[in-house]
Amino acid sequence: MKRLSTSDSHFKTQFASLLANRGNDERRVVEPVRNILDDVRTRGDVALCDYTARFDRLTLTPEQLRISAEEIRSEAARVSSELMDALKLAAKRIEAFHKAQIPQDIDFTDDQGIRLGMRWTALDAVGLYVPGGKAAYPSSVLMNALPAKVAGVKRIAMCVPTPDGVLNPLVLAAAHLCGVDEIYRVGGAQAVGAMAYGTHQIAPVDRIVGPGNAFVAEAKRQVFGHVGIDSIAGPSEVVVVADENNDPRLVAIDLLAQAEHDEQAQSILITTHSAFAEAVGNAVLNELKTLPRSKIASQSWENHGAIIVVKNLDEAADIVNQLAPEHLEILLDEPRLFSENIRHAGAIFMGRYCPEALGDYVGGPNHVLPTSRTARFASGLSVFDFIKRTTSIETNRNGLKAIGPAGVSLAKAEGLDAHALSLSLRLDN
Ligand SMILES: NC(=O)c1ccc[n+]([C@@H]2O[C@H](COP(=O)([O-])OP(=O)(O)OC[C@H]3O[C@@H](n4cnc5c(N)ncnc54)[C@H](O)[C@@H]3O)[C@@H](O)[C@H]2O)c1
Numbered sequence: 256m257k258r259l260s261t262s263d264s265h266f267k268t269q270f271a272s273l274l275a276n277r278g279n280d281e282r283r284v285v286e287p288v289r290n291i292l293d294d295v296r297t298r299g300d301v302a303l304c305d306y307t308a309r310f311d312r313l314t315l316t317p318e319q320l321r322i323s324a325e326e327i328r329s330e331a332a333r334v335s336s337e338l339m340d341a342l343k344l345a346a347k348r349i350e351a352f353h354k355a356q357i358p359q360d361i362d363f364t365d366d367q368g369i370r371l372g373m374r375w376t377a378l379d380a381v382g383l384y385v386p387g388g389k390a391a392y393p394s395s396v397l398m399n400a401l402p403a404k405v406a407g408v409k410r411i412a413m414c415v416p417t418p419d420g421v422l423n424p425l426v427l428a429a430a431h432l433c434g435v436d437e438i439y440r441v442g443g444a445q446a447v448g449a450m451a452y453g454t455h456q457i458a459p460v461d462r463i464v465g466p467g468n469a470f471v472a473e474a475k476r477q478v479f480g481h482v483g484i485d486s487i488a489g490p491s492e493v494v495v496v497a498d499e500n501n502d503p504r505l506v507a508i509d510l511l512a513q514a515e516h517d518e519q520a521q522s523i524l525i526t527t528h529s530a531f532a533e534a535v536g537n538a539v540l541n542e543l544k545t546l547p548r549s550k551i552a553s554q555s556w557e558n559h560g561a562i563i564v565v566k567n568l569d570e571a572a573d574i575v576n577q578l579a580p581e582h583l584e585i586l587l588d589e590p591r592l593f594s595e596n597i598r599h600a601g602a603i604f605m606g607r608y609c610p611e612a613l614g615d616y617v618g619g620p621n622h623v624l625p626t627s628r629t630a631r632f633a634s635g636l637s638v639f640d641f642i643k644r645t646t647s648i649e650t651n652r653n654g655l656k657a658i659g660p661a662g663v664s665l666a667k668a669e670g671l672d673a674h675a676l677s678l679s680l681r682l683d684n
């Protein structure tokens with residue numbers, strides 16, 4: 256863990272190294288992923304079965320890649336009613352928030368009498384990647400599937416690795432709840448390749464969404480262009496801005512809630528109070544003694560964690576904007592006031608009773624968010640990832656007469672005679 260203070264003369268250098276230290280180093284996986292994708296393109300399902308045997312220790316025939324309706328039903332039936340109710344509450348809130356995102360079409364006639372429009376259309380087929388290597392993420396099923404459903408996507412295919420062949424009942428229950436029944440037990444780059452290029456068993460999709468490890472992220476990067484993708488998700492991050500009126504233990508736990516995701520996750524505390532910073536640092540070490548995922552969390556905290564003591568909240572806001580974190584918790588008396596100065600963050604959690612974990616599960620907004628400082632230019636998963644725009648122009652002779660001559664001039668200036676004629680012949684008509 257790095258301790259930084261803006262009063263320190265080395266702060267700029269130390270902070271620069273903190274900023275640089277983000278994202279998966281995907282260079283080491285570029286070649287292996289390229290080979291896997293080529294192999295899936297060439298050998299299709301046979302390659303999928305080979306990689307599933309190698310990485311997930313599961314021997315399958317191509318026909319067994321898809322999880323059957325009976326397996327989905329029987330696994331989902333094993334989920335307790337308490338968990339089922341929790342899934343339903345989460346689904347209801349996520350669905351409602353994403354429904355509120357549906358944008359309006361545009362359709363108006365301008366003062367030259369030309370009718371202009373823009374229409375939103377859902378994608379035909381999308382592929383959801385649901386991570387399943389180190390941990391299973393039923394909540395990510397809801398976060399990926401529900402915006403697609405709300406957008407009106409007709410076909411939703413889902414890939415999830417099942418290490419050692421173990422199905423996760425809650426993952427399947429979540430998929431079932433969202434009406435997703437095309438599910439394949441394939442993970443990693445091979446799953447991304449199958450959804451992008453198609454195999455005999457898995458028809459190709461138009462866009463692939465969902466988080467995953469470095470292999471998944473790099474595979475999405477390599478298939479981009481052939482299909483759409485949502486983003487390249489890196490390791491999880493949280494920045495907590497807290498004053499000394501917080502319980503250090505709660506702040507420590509919030510930092511560890513990100514750290515326990517992944518050894519590469521990053522958790523940063525920003526505070527104006529150095530004694531409080533010290534107390535949180537100690538509380539983190541204390542909590543690590545009992546946390547079940549302490550091995551992952553302590554590596555993350557040790558290598559990527561930081562505590563930054565600032566002189567005032569303006570400095571804190573400036574640092575947050577430079578970090579552009581995936582998640583920002585504001586544990587202050589007036590969180591909304593502080594948030595007004597934040598321009599770059601994937602999602603903001605305001606108030607001492609609003610930890611990031613609330614948004615991971617049941618808040619409503621999506622938990623698939625821009626990482627590795629990409630919140631400077633990107634946003635979290637939403638209905639917009641599953642719809643696209645088509646624009647339209649409609650005019651009669653009068654409208655063409657009003658604006659066509661300017662088009663002729665521009666076409667001639669570009670040396671495009673057919674363009675110019677396409678307009679002028681009609682104007683002369
Ligand atoms: N941003 C989010 O919303 C969000 C949500 C959930 C999870 N996550 C992140 O997703 C990631 C999940 O990673 P994971 O590993 O647990 O699951 P995963 O499903 O992403 O990856 C597992 C797959 O990786 C492949 N793989 C493993 N070792 C390989 C190797 N040596 N060569 C080629 N392929 C290999 C295997 O095919 C395996 O099936 C974590 O980093 C987690 O933090 C992010």
Ligand SMILES: N[C@H](CO)Cc1c[nH]c[nH+]1
Pocket residue numbers: 392394395491492581615622623624
């Ligand atoms: N915090 C993760 C996104 O960065 C999402 C998640 C899923 N389950 C728990 N957390």
Ligand SMILES: [Zn+2]
Pocket residue numbers: 512513516612615
């Ligand atoms: Zn989380």
